[in-house]
Amino acid sequence: MFTYTRRAHYHETDKMGIVHHSNYIKWMEEARTALMDHIGFTLRRMDELGVASPVVSLSVDYKRPVEFSDVVELRLSVKKYNGVVLEFDYEFFNSSKNEVCTKASSKHCFLMDGRPVNLRQAMPELHACFIEGTKEES
Amino acid sequence: MFTYTRRAHYHETDKMGIVHHSNYIKWMEEARTALMDHIGFTLRRMDELGVASPVVSLSVDYKRPVEFSDVVELRLSVKKYNGVVLEFDYEFFNSSKNEVCTKASSKHCFLMDGRPVNLRQAMPELHACFIEGTKEES
Amino acid sequence: MFTYTRRAHYHETDKMGIVHHSNYIKWMEEARTALMDHIGFTLRRMDELGVASPVVSLSVDYKRPVEFSDVVELRLSVKKYNGVVLEFDYEFFNSSKNEVCTKASSKHCFLMDGRPVNLRQAMPELHACFIEGTKEES
Amino acid sequence: MFTYTRRAHYHETDKMGIVHHSNYIKWMEEARTALMDHIGFTLRRMDELGVASPVVSLSVDYKRPVEFSDVVELRLSVKKYNGVVLEFDYEFFNSSKNEVCTKASSKHCFLMDGRPVNLRQAMPELHACFIEGTKEES
Numbered sequence: 158m159f160t161y162t163r164r165a166h167y168h169e170t171d172k173m174g175i176v177h178h179s180n181y182i183k184w185m186e187e188a189r190t191a192l193m194d195h196i197g198f199t200l201r202r203m204d205e206l207g208v209a210s211p212v213v214s215l216s217v218d219y220k221r222p223v224e225f226s227d228v229v230e231l232r233l234s235v236k237k238y239n240g241v242v243l244e245f246d247y248e249f250f251n252s253s254k255n256e257v258c259t260k261a262s263s264k265h266c267f268l269m270d271g272r273p274v275n276l277r278q279a280m281p282e283l284h285a286c287f288i289e290g291t292k293e294e295s
Numbered sequence: 296m297f298t299y300t301r302r303a304h305y306h307e308t309d310k311m312g313i314v315h316h317s318n319y320i321k322w323m324e325e326a327r328t329a330l331m332d333h334i335g336f337t338l339r340r341m342d343e344l345g346v347a348s349p350v351v352s353l354s355v356d357y358k359r360p361v362e363f364s365d366v367v368e369l370r371l372s373v374k375k376y377n378g379v380v381l382e383f384d385y386e387f388f389n390s391s392k393n394e395v396c397t398k399a400s401s402k403h404c405f406l407m408d409g410r411p412v413n414l415r416q417a418m419p420e421l422h423a424c425f426i427e428g429t430k431e432e433s
Numbered sequence: 434m435f436t437y438t439r440r441a442h443y444h445e446t447d448k449m450g451i452v453h454h455s456n457y458i459k460w461m462e463e464a465r466t467a468l469m470d471h472i473g474f475t476l477r478r479m480d481e482l483g484v485a486s487p488v489v490s491l492s493v494d495y496k497r498p499v500e501f502s503d504v505v506e507l508r509l510s511v512k513k514y515n516g517v518v519l520e521f522d523y524e525f526f527n528s529s530k531n532e533v534c535t536k537a538s539s540k541h542c543f544l545m546d547g548r549p550v551n552l553r554q555a556m557p558e559l560h561a562c563f564i565e566g567t568k569e570e571s
Numbered sequence: 572m573f574t575y576t577r578r579a580h581y582h583e584t585d586k587m588g589i590v591h592h593s594n595y596i597k598w599m600e601e602a603r604t605a606l607m608d609h610i611g612f613t614l615r616r617m618d619e620l621g622v623a624s625p626v627v628s629l630s631v632d633y634k635r636p637v638e639f640s641d642v643v644e645l646r647l648s649v650k651k652y653n654g655v656v657l658e659f660d661y662e663f664f665n666s667s668k669n670e671v672c673t674k675a676s677s678k679h680c681f682l683m684d685g686r687p688v689n690l691r692q693a694m695p696e697l698h699a700c701f702i703e704g705t706k707e708e709s
Binding site: 449454492 | 587596625626627630631632633
Binding site for chain 4: 200
């Protein structure tokens with residue numbers, strides 16, 4: 158499990174006075190970016206090598222609202238990785254309120270020049286890094 | 296079925312050159328707002344009456360990317376409504392590319408003063424409007 | 434003068450209950466995009482030709498807040514265009530409240546392959562289109 | 572001078588491959604929030620006391636683009652504070668590229684229950700805190 162910690166910004170609230178639900182999707186991306194930094198293969202480097210990992214699907218289960226200035230820990234786990242598909246589970250823990258506030262998951266594939274690739278063959282170094290990194294994290 | 300049509304803005308794209316996946320969540324909200332306008336009970340009026348309909352959960356299945364300036368039709372259907380819970384299905388049809396690009400769903404409850412309510416009892420007028428409106432739309 | 438009309442979305446509000454001030458910057462971009470469509474040389478076509486017109490500077494004078502669901506007319510005028518620099522003035526008229534709510538301006542240059550160009554020489558067709566279009570609009 | 576450090580997120584980029592210019596406005600707000608935390612009178616507490624400090628005007632001078640994952644230091648100085656009006660200057664220093672990338676300023680007033688107030692009379696504690704805090708920062 159990897160934890161990415163984040164404070165809720167004012168500009169992320171809506172007129173209900175809570176963080177707008179669309180922002181959670183951005184936080185999930187930020188957590189993935191931080192994880193890649195952590196395993197030593199940055200998203201920026203992937204980008205420069207022409208590999209993209211677009212979101213194929215996601216789901217979010219909003220349990221409790223987050224307010225401006227609350228500190229939220231996103232606990233990120235790799236649920237599945239096989240070179241072709243990557244799946245994450247997310248638990249949002251609001252440490253200002255001491256409660257799990259949201260659960261989510263996302264599924265990603267890998268593209269090179271717009272076409273699906275298996276990282277095992279196409280980018281063994283990144284693949285190894287993923288296997289190692291996610292092992293360490295799980 | 297109710298259709299909300301929307302052009303993709305430049306500020307909605309990301310460095311992959313496509314609409315960032317978090318924006319779809321905003322488009323879904325815009326479509327719901329437009330549906331409420333259509334059935335004659337605006338979200339603004341709900342708001343003024345102290346009724347909120349927060350998102351309880353959502354899922355999105357991204358099939359094909361949307362590019363800047365593409366025109367997308369969001370086809371919105373009420374899957375379930377019983378006074379307590381409201382569920383929508385969404386089909387995103389990219390009319391610039393003549394393809395279904397995304398499918399999604401969302402689930403909502405109703406709150407008054409922060410507590411769950413059954414609209415059937417709490418707001419019969421809005422309930423009737425929903426029953427009528429969603430009948431018409433289904 | 435060219436007018437772009439826009440309704441304020443729920444996801445654009447903040448916990449003060451009004452449209453967050455950062456969104457005005459996005460609306461200004463949307464208005465410019467609509468103007469380009471109107472003069473017959475879309476931003477998308479510019480993009481495909483490798484010409485970008487980044488924002489060099491902007492200023493915004495917020496006079497009156499905009500609320501969810503308010504309809505706002507952005508009145509856009511070209512203040513200056515000489516092939517190298519393009520300047521716009523914006524007046525935001527809140528037609529739901531019958532008041533001018535904001536004034537703004539923005540300044541743009543033109544880049545090809547990341548380097549400043551004079552459209553007069555580099556893209557005479559676009560230049561002519563601009564001269565015509567902005568004449569028509571002023 | 573107070574410094575707020577921030578990494579550019581993927582979701583903040585646009586199809587030009589750089590951080591979209593509207594996000595700078597959000598970063599400026601984040602820097603002000605961090606400054607308030609630092610001087611010991613959080614925006615959240617102001618909020619709870621019913622005091623808002625809306626943006627009256629702002630201007631931004633974009634010099635050099637910021638790319639995904641760049642680390643940017645926002646250097647924030649109070650230019651003016653007199654109980655009624657608060658003005659900030661911002662320098663964005665891209666430490667990944669070792670260059671000043673943007674300069675900006677913003678002007679704010681103070682509202683209680685929607686009406687302008689002079690903090691000197693209306694909230695002497697907050698006023699003192701501001702005088703102290705901004706002295707310390709200038």
